[in-house]
Amino acid sequence: MAVSKAAVDKRPMIERIRAAAIALFKARGYHGTPVRELAQAVHIETASLYYHFASKQEILFDLIAQTIEAMLDGVQLAIASESTPEGRLRVAVRFHVLYHIARQDEAFVSHSELRSLSRANYKRILVKRDRYEKFIRALLADGVRSGAFEIDDVPLTGTAILTMCSGVSDWFARRGRLTPAKVADHYANLVIRLVAAK
Amino acid sequence: MAVSKAAVDKRPMIERIRAAAIALFKARGYHGTPVRELAQAVHIETASLYYHFASKQEILFDLIAQTIEAMLDGVQLAIASESTPEGRLRVAVRFHVLYHIARQDEAFVSHSELRSLSRANYKRILVKRDRYEKFIRALLADGVRSGAFEIDDVPLTGTAILTMCSGVSDWFARRGRLTPAKVADHYANLVIRLVAAK
DNA sequence: GTCTATAACTAGATAGAC
DNA sequence: GTCTATCTAGTTATAGAC
Numbered sequence: 001m002a003v004s005k006a007a008v009d010k011r012p013m014i015e016r017i018r019a020a021a022i023a024l025f026k027a028r029g030y031h032g033t034p035v036r037e038l039a040q041a042v043h044i045e046t047a048s049l050y051y052h053f054a055s056k057q058e059i060l061f062d063l064i065a066q067t068i069e070a071m072l073d074g075v076q077l078a079i080a081s082e083s084t085p086e087g088r089l090r091v092a093v094r095f096h097v098l099y100h101i102a103r104q105d106e107a108f109v110s111h112s113e114l115r116s117l118s119r120a121n122y123k124r125i126l127v128k129r130d131r132y133e134k135f136i137r138a139l140l141a142d143g144v145r146s147g148a149f150e151i152d153d154v155p156l157t158g159t160a161i162l163t164m165c166s167g168v169s170d171w172f173a174r175r176g177r178l179t180p181a182k183v184a185d186h187y188a189n190l191v192i193r194l195v196a197a198k
Numbered sequence: 199m200a201v202s203k204a205a206v207d208k209r210p211m212i213e214r215i216r217a218a219a220i221a222l223f224k225a226r227g228y229h230g231t232p233v234r235e236l237a238q239a240v241h242i243e244t245a246s247l248y249y250h251f252a253s254k255q256e257i258l259f260d261l262i263a264q265t266i267e268a269m270l271d272g273v274q275l276a277i278a279s280e281s282t283p284e285g286r287l288r289v290a291v292r293f294h295v296l297y298h299i300a301r302q303d304e305a306f307v308s309h310s311e312l313r314s315l316s317r318a319n320y321k322r323i324l325v326k327r328d329r330y331e332k333f334i335r336a337l338l339a340d341g342v343r344s345g346a347f348e349i350d351d352v353p354l355t356g357t358a359i360l361t362m363c364s365g366v367s368d369w370f371a372r373r374g375r376l377t378p379a380k381v382a383d384h385y386a387n388l389v390i391r392l393v394a395a396k
Numbered sequence: 397g398t399c400t401a402t403a404a405c406t407a408g409a410t411a412g413a414c
Numbered sequence: 415g416t417c418t419a420t421c422t423a424g425t426t427a428t429a430g431a432c
Binding site: 031187 | 225226227228229230253269311313321350351353354355357358359361364365368369372375376381385387388391392
């Protein structure tokens with residue numbers, strides 16, 4: 001029937017705004033997205049947005065903060081059940097890749113729009129991101145200590161691994177040849193190959 | 199002396215505009231950079247910009263096109279003197295990494311502002327980028343054929359390598375602990391480790 | 397919690413003098 | 415090749431009614 005042409009979105013308005021912001025910021029960027037379009041996407045007027053968020057900047061900050069926090073929580077949970085450095089690194093990589101596919105748009109925006117954060121907000125996000133990077137580097141260092149890994153330069157290798165794995169949020173949509181699980185397995189194998197002792 | 203407080207930039211205005219655009223688009227994004235600021239950066243009025251470029255969009259397109267073309271030319275030249283698949287891949291990676299450090303800002307903008315291109319310009323750039331990706335994949339496929347490399351999925355591994363190596367334009371400025379040459383060597387080693395047959 | 401109306405400002409681009 | 419002046423439109427955000 002004509003009535004239900006557009007399905008009613010039952011989520012709280014604040015979540016619908018977040019979701020719309022993710023899609024629009026990804027497609028056209030933060031500065032490239034007028035607040036008006038954000039409002040249109042959730043079928044309210046521009047002014048009504050300001051009941052939910054103090055500013056456009058606050059929407060961006062909320063979105064990025066949530067994305068990184070969920071990622072750190074997720075990876076910590078993922079490795080908890082593993083008992084070896086290789087096992088922990090493997091599930092961490094799998095989690096990281098799957099997260100960057102499942103929440104591809106958030107991940108993309110959280111990376112590409114860091115520069116659109118205000119100075120103060122940027123600093124708050126960097127703290128969170130550093131925490132995540134240190135966590136991954138610790139996994140590598142553990143493996144080196146136990147003899148499972150052979151790594152010349154742990155910080156550099158850690159960064160290389162993270163940029164490689166985060167990259168999936170860049171290209172996954174373009175070529176959906178492989179399932180997320182297959183891509184994650186593949187990346188886990190690549191990473192192990194990169195660090196494993198002979 | 200007070201006269202030469204700001205050194206006179208002797209390059210043609212069109213090049214100075216390009217250089218300023220790279221810096222500003224990197225720092226604040228294409229949509230985040232008003233044409234007025236671009237003009238101020240090269241000490242002319244906004245209107246004068248339009249003598250050199252038809253539009254802001256044309257500046258972005260020119261900049262990205264040049265960056266990718268120079269990269270393809272460069273990598274082809276770099277591998278010409280190598281006679282083995284491993285040698286060719288090694289110098290290709292070294293070149294790619296050094297290019298992404300030496301022309302860090304161009305590389306960053308060329309990647310992050312693809313979405314700010316008009317539809318038509320975007321397509322023209324994709325053609326160039328695909329050419330580059332195919333070139334790298336061919337290097338991998340050659341090595342597999344000769345038995346030098348063992349790669350499960352050449353396109354996926356190619357993409358993983360490229361995103362990893364392009365990533366240096368993201369982080370190199372933040373932590374200048376290593377020289378460009380050291381980083382390039384390190385990445386070449388990582389990539390070889392990723393593909394070499396045992 | 398959403399609206400209409402609008403303030404206050406900034407955007408990209410052009411006309412035409414020099 | 416660069417300028418001053420300006421057009422037209424779009425921007426974020428607010429005031430106050432409902």
